Amino acid sequence: MAEWTGPQGLAMFFRSIASRLSLWVLAGSVLVLTVADGLLFYRVSEQILEKAHGEATALAHEAGNRIEQRLARVADTAQTLAVVVGARPDSAEVTLRGALARNADLSGLAVAYVPVADNPPVSPFISRQDDDSLSWRDLRKDNNAYWDKNWFLAGLGCSQGCWQRHFYSQSRKREMINYSVPLSTDGHPTGLINADVSLDWLSRILKELGKPTGAYAFVLDESGAFLAHDNPAMVGKRGQASLLQALASQQASRVRLAVAQNPQAHGKPVWVYFVPIEGTHWRFGLVMPESTIYAGVRQAFVQALLLGMFSLLALALVTLGVARRILTPLGMLTSRAEEVARGALAFALPTPRFPDEVGRLTQAFDRMRTELALHIAELTRNAKEQQRLASELDIAHQIQTALLPGEHYLDAHCENFELHALLRPARAVGGDLYSYFMLNERRFCVMVGDVSDKGIPAALFMARTITLAKALAPRARSPQHLLSMLNVELCRNNDSCMFVSLLCGMLDTATGELVMASAGHEPPVLCETDGVRLIELETGAALGLDDEARYPPRTLRLRPGQTLLLYTDGITEATDTDQQFFGTERLIACLERSSSRSASDLAGGLLAEVDRFAEDAGQADDITVLALTWHRDLVDGSALMLDLTIQASMDDVFDTLDRCDTSMRDQDVSPEVRDDVRLVLEELMVNMVQHGHAGGADRKIELHMRLDDAAVSIELHHDGQLFDPLQAPMPPLTGDLANAEEAGGLGIHLVRAMASELSYSHDEHGNHLQLRFLHPARSEPDNDLQAER
């Protein structure tokens, strides 16, 4: 305890469990001890009081008896004198003197006669002087006639003798009381014997009584005034009301005064025991201060309490010592725990002495430290792993972003259309995709897709899809064809059964004709100046599920100012905090509200609206929006020249060639280009008729011819035997056809040489050829006529 100094030390002291424990033990036991002691004191004090009552009452009785005896002797003397003096009035003086000499208690004796004729002439009065000598006086000679006095008349009245009221003797200068016995002759009172005693005498008697320390006694006369008192100052005063009330009740022999009348008692409570004095109307009272009664037992209890306190203090010290010894390891563990909090785990622990709670705690702490170290190591490992994964994801995100073409595309060549795309993955990488590219000078391919699932698997599948789509697109003659090819490729080795919904469109950049095919994708939305509507189109199965799936096409002719909006379900299935979907209605309403019909405003506005809608719920799915706006207003009919389906026969072929020629001439296509087209078409179609019938007689050839500023575009479809003119071998060109036996492959060679662009694809429908013939400067009608000539 020595180290605990100062306020800080005190605070430290109270923070220690051992200190508090011992302190509480001390406080608790002190409380218990005090209460028990108090209860015991209370019980014992009652008994003590009873005992004190008994003793004091006995003492009072004894004292009362002694006073009675002394008074009785005085009364007896007076009685005796009355008899003697009554018989021999002449020797009264002698008799009185003898009596005074025998009884020292008496201070004076007198014989007072009623002054009548036959009574003696003198009424002698003998009193004891201060020096114990006796003086004589004839009362009749006194200035005041005694026979008129009350005491005399009262004395004559009490035939058996009685004590008179006390009075102050002028001659003797002190308070006196007297006992009177009447003398009578023939039944008539003739005088009386009067015996005086001084109150000093009574006081002396009181003082001589054996009383306990602090106690005092008194005698109360019949009027309630103190006749005698151990405190002389009280003599003559009236007793206090509560005392007189108790006396009047006649029954009680003791009374407790809360405040003692006697100033010597210092206002403390006192017990008053009183006994009547026989032969008089007086009461003897013995006063015991309450403190005196309890003094002994109180002292004993205080000693016991002190001893108890001392023992408890010793007990508290022992408790403190033991507790501190037991709890010392806890302090060590506490500082170690702080070290653990700072991350230091290598430290020594105290060796547990006993397998008690503290010992077990120490062992558990040791185990915890070991486990914690392992756990932290694992966490660190995991954190590093997480970091690595995060960085890989970051790179993956960049790579995935690189797979997507730019967000904005403006057809720079002819400014016919504009495209704006936004893609936002829900995680670092996502399964949404969009892509667009020119297939050739005229056809523009655009697609939006959504891979099932999210995260890395979806991202990889997305990468696969977008790469395959780009690779396959040049061979595809239509979106449905592209979807079919893509589907077959994606179905291959697709054990994880991932799939992708894809909406693919191919736009004729000259005419605005858009052919779309959907593989389970959301329907696109067409925004016009006067409204927004959903383009319902029949969709095939999502890509990657069924390798025989078919994708019906839907053709749409974009008009100037129209915007086609492609999106993924990240838009329609965005949820707010109430789990409500954004939905198609909100999508359409949002687009209708949009003041601008430009691609970027529509796409950006929609995304902002979805963000507002799902603001607190967070983005759950990848979101992609792609808006395609058609700007160019084309003169109707100028572009489309021919759409024919003919029997694969020579007559039909040449008939068609003539129609193409006429059509081109009507469109002012230059003769050179017309001849080139005719030659190429003839070679191709004749080839189809002659070599492509594949045994069937009713093969068909489909021809579409279109014209724009720059070129004539032709599509040829033939449902006959597959033949790729691009793959045909180069004929041996020796410089002289006549050298070869029968020159083959010349036509195909001409085709390849003449057509500005040639692409070939085939599917279950047969061969598909796409041709373009550039004609940079379309000839004017005049020139045309001249050329014809």
Added chain:
Amino acid sequence: MTFRLNVENESPNRTIFHLHGRLDAQTFNDFDLAMLDELPRIPEESTLVLDLSELVYISSAGLRSIARIRRTMRAHNGHTLLLNPQPQVRKVFDIVKAVPVNEVFANARELDAYLDLMQRKITGEEPASNL
């Protein structure tokens, strides 16, 4: 516009075929049939001139017909010369390298000069000042 053939026997050893219109997969058959008639009439070692001035169009079928004519002529030690092909036809000939360039002539004068030269080579005569 279909194909038409005019035959002009300028001299015993020089025959001129005037080709009109289009020689394509539709017309080459007629042309071939006509040739079956005409070619046997042409004597050995003579020259056949195909005047292409009016031929507006030729396709691979026509090329093959011409190749067959030239092979036949060659078999009879004759020559086949092409005269004045129109740009479109010329382009086709060029693409497939149908005939040696020295057998194609832009106009009749070039052709005559060539034939003259050939004649002298054969006969060993000095070049004539004029034909």
